[in-house]
Amino acid sequence: MIKRILFSSQSGVALLMVLFITSIISIVGYGLFSLIINTSEDQKRYVSEQSSLITILSLESFALNYLNDEANKKKLLVTSSDNSSPINFPLDRGSLDARIKDMSFCFNLNLLVTNDYLSQSKTIDQDALNIFENLLKSFNIAEITISEISSSLIDWVDLDNFPDKFDGAEDDYYQRLEKNILTPSSDLTNVAELRKIRGVTEEIFNLIKPYICALPKTISTININSMNVGKPNLLIALSNNELSTFEAEMIIKEIPLGGYQKIDQFLNQEIVNQKINSSYSRKILSTESDVFLLKTKITYDEFSFIMRSEIIDDGINLSVVSRKKGEEL
Numbered sequence: 160m161i162k163r164i165l166f167s168s169q170s171g172v173a174l175l176m177v178l179f180i181t182s183i184i185s186i187v188g189y190g191l192f193s194l195i196i197n198t199s200e201d202q203k204r205y206v207s208e209q210s211s212l213i214t215i216l217s218l219e220s221f222a223l224n225y226l227n228d229e230a231n232k233k234k235l236l237v238t239s240s241d242n243s244s245p246i247n248f249p250l251d252r253g254s255l256d257a258r259i260k261d262m263s264f265c266f267n268l269n270l271l272v273t274n275d276y277l278s279q280s281k282t283i284d285q286d287a288l289n290i291f292e293n294l295l296k297s298f299n300i301a302e303i304t305i306s307e308i309s310s311s312l313i314d315w316v317d318l319d320n321f322p323d324k325f326d327g328a329e330d331d332y333y334q335r336l337e338k339n340i341l342t343p344s345s346d347l348t349n350v351a352e353l354r355k356i357r358g359v360t361e362e363i364f365n366l367i368k369p370y371i372c373a374l375p376k377t378i379s380t381i382n383i384n385s386m387n388v389g390k391p392n393l394l395i396a397l398s399n400n401e402l403s404t405f406e407a408e409m410i411i412k413e414i415p416l417g418g419y420q421k422i423d424q425f426l427n428q429e430i431v432n433q434k435i436n437s438s439y440s441r442k443i444l445s446t447e448s449d450v451f452l453l454k455t456k457i458t459y460d461e462f463s464f465i466m467r468s469e470i471i472d473d474g475i476n477l478s479v480v481s482r483k484k485g486e487e488l
Contacts, residue, residue, distance in 0.1 A: 204462055211457040211464035214255070219468050222259050222453045223477045226470065232448050233384075233418060235261040253459035262469075263382035263448040265372035266290055266393060268353075269346040270379055274318045281317040286439035288313075291371075293396035298366045307358035315342050315356050328357035347373035349483070370396075372450065375480070377473055380445035383425050384418030386411045394435075397444070401434040419446045449473070 225231050247256050270287040274280075288309060295305045303326075310327035320329050320342075333340045333355075340355060350373050353359050370393045386394060391407035402410070410431065419425045422444055426432060435441060453468040469481040 207462040264385035311357035397440040
């Protein structure tokens with residue numbers, strides 16, 4: 160039985176998700192979960208995972224329908240400090256936690272290199288590379304380490320098997336390691352791949368993780384309205400590190416409650432106009448959101464099922480482009 164409903168958003172999405180989940184659980188959940196009682200541990204886990212997956216796929220459908228409304232997208236920016244609309248839905252023998260989160264404040268690492276498979280050549284976007292290196296600089300990472308990381312990242316995704324620079328890393332470097340691996344020579348599928356790249360320590364990865372993403376190249380903009388005052392480093396990087404941490408935080412704090420309606424409203428501010436003057440930075444800043452994350456965790460008895468579903472608006476339609484199982488919310 161459902162015991163009680165807790166929801167923390169006043170935007171309406173939490174209530175709608177609760178009602179939607181109630182119908183899913185009544186149709187799918189309890190029928191399948193009830194099979195767990197008299198089965199083996201392996202069967203219990205299987206039934207729990209299958210019922211959880213069905214519920215999550217249904218929630219994905221709800222999220223796509225909800226985000227098709229532009230007004231609903233904007234509501235996510237003002238419902239909480241992390242641009243999400245979370246709910247907790249207690250069950251008789253467990254719980255369901257779900258949230259739709261705006262993720263349009265990250266820098267897409269797949270913009271750095273474009274491979275031409277026909278001519279077997281690559282093109283490096285120097286402007287995008289500068290933003291990535293500026294982000295590393297904003298954390299006071301040593302220049303020698305920044306060069307090593309950026310060169311090795313290019314080598315990780317490019318087609319050839321020759322180091323781009325003296326401090327890069329191709330297959331010959333990685334095969335000498337204890338866990339020898341090969342470079343994929345293709346776009347990143349997940350930012351977690353950075354952990355494998357030469358020069359990227361766990362400390363560095365954790366510093367930059369909130370600011371980066373690995374998306375299709377069609378996603379190139381960063382929504383200024385999605386930025387969080389506690390995470391100013393991407394804005395600093397977009398200013399070619401001209402903005403101080405204090406200045407960047409103040410700029411983000413002054414974002415209107417409903418967000419800027421047009422990007423010129425943001426760019427024409429005196430301090431922004433002075434310090435974010437790169438044509439590339441000004442081009443990729445936007446007031447629209449096109450990347451979202453549905454995060455779901457279903458716990459029943461001792462079993463937990465966690466899924467992160469990435470949703471992208473490519474300007475034509477919304478679709479789930481990737482799913483990752485097993486990462487904490």
